[in-house]
Amino acid sequence: MDADEDLPEALAGAVAEFARHLAAERNRSEHTVRAYTGDVASLMTHLTRLGRTEVGQLDLAALRSWLAGQSTRGRSRATLARRASAARVFTAWAHRTGLLGEDVGSVLATPKARRTLPEVLRAGEAATLMDAAADDASDGDPVNLRDHALLELLYATGIRVGELVGLDVDDLDEGRRVVRVLGKGSKERTVPYGVPAAEALDAWLRTGRPALSTPAAGPALFVGVRGRRLDQRTARTVVHRRLRAVSGAPDLGPHGLRHTAATHLLEGGADLRSVQELLGHASLGTTQIYTHVSVERLRKAYQQAHPRA
Structure with missing residues (x-):
């Protein structure tokens, strides 16, 4: 919310019901539910400032003036695009549940976000990262074994950090070298990984995990130093710390x-x-x-190497 003021009971109730709808019926992630609920709460606050106390009083003009206000406060295009999306999901839900006579958000335009190209490692930098982690893991230290396996699996599969820390031991099929991943919207997919990742995972499971794991870890594949399932923050810290040791590499996290x-x-x-x-x-x-990204890298290489660039 952009304001601390309390919402009228009807509007606050609608926000709460919408949050339950996102979590229970649409199976959205906790992060998405939190973001969309905050956006809709902001919209309801705006509606209150217009002197309206019921969802049924929401119209296209109110939606547009809300977004315009967000823009004047300096919100990024990406934020505005997400908030417009949240508003459309909300008005569609409110229309289906009878809170709105018509889906006023269906014609709401989405501000186009500027898409920046993500930074990535060069192949040599990725190899240096993995080799350094393997060298550290050769001492048999459980944390080093875990970090090596974690890095190899992230790079081998491209899975999200939330997917990584949610993995259980049984999600690995070591014979086929694939991992079962539960992604966004609880959609399951199977992702292959290569020999280096398989070897790192094998060492972690044989030696590292038994040394760190406690009953509190349950079936978790990756475990923290306190013996519980590894959390996302620790996984991010591992990646950032390890990459700082790679000369010339950008400061990247798991993503x-x-x-x-x-x-x-x-x-x-x-x-x-x-x-x-x-x-x-x-x-x-x-x-x-x-x-x-690939074309941009090729263009830069051309400009650096070709005498007529």
Whole structure:
């Protein structure tokens, strides 16, 4: 919310019911529920400032003035696009449940977000990162074994950090070298990984995990130093810390390794549809950004190397 003022009971109740709808019926992630609920609460606050106390009083003009106000406060295009999306989901839900006489958000335009190309590691930088982690793991220290396996699996599969820490031991099929991943919207996919990741995982499971794990870890594949399931913050810290030791490498987190995996797959000849499936993207358009990354890298290499560039 952009304001601390309390919402009228009817509006506050609608926000709460909408949050339950997102979580229970649409199976959205906790992060999405929190973001969309905050956006809709902001919209309801705006409606209150207009002197309206019921969802049924929401109209297209109010939606547009709300977004315009967000823009004047300096919200980014990406934020405005997400808030417009949240508003459309809300008005569609409110119309279906009878809170709105018509779906006034269906014609709300989405501000186009400027798409920046993600930073990725070069192949040599990725190799240096993995080699350094392997060297550290050779001492048999459980944390070093875990970090090596974590880095190899992130780079090999391109899975999200939330997907990584949610993995259980049984999600690995070591014989086929694939991992079962539960992605956004509880959609399950199977992602292959290579020999280096398999070897790192084997060492972690044989030696590292038994040394760190406690009953509180349950079936978790990756475990923290306190013996519980590894959390996302620790996983991010591992990636940032390890990358700082790679000369010239950008400061990337786990999502940077995801971008790197996708880019290297495409540069190696993988087709776009296969990469889309591996990454768990709902839209091919989301995956296509990595073709732009590859073209941009090629353009820079050309400019540096060609005498007529």
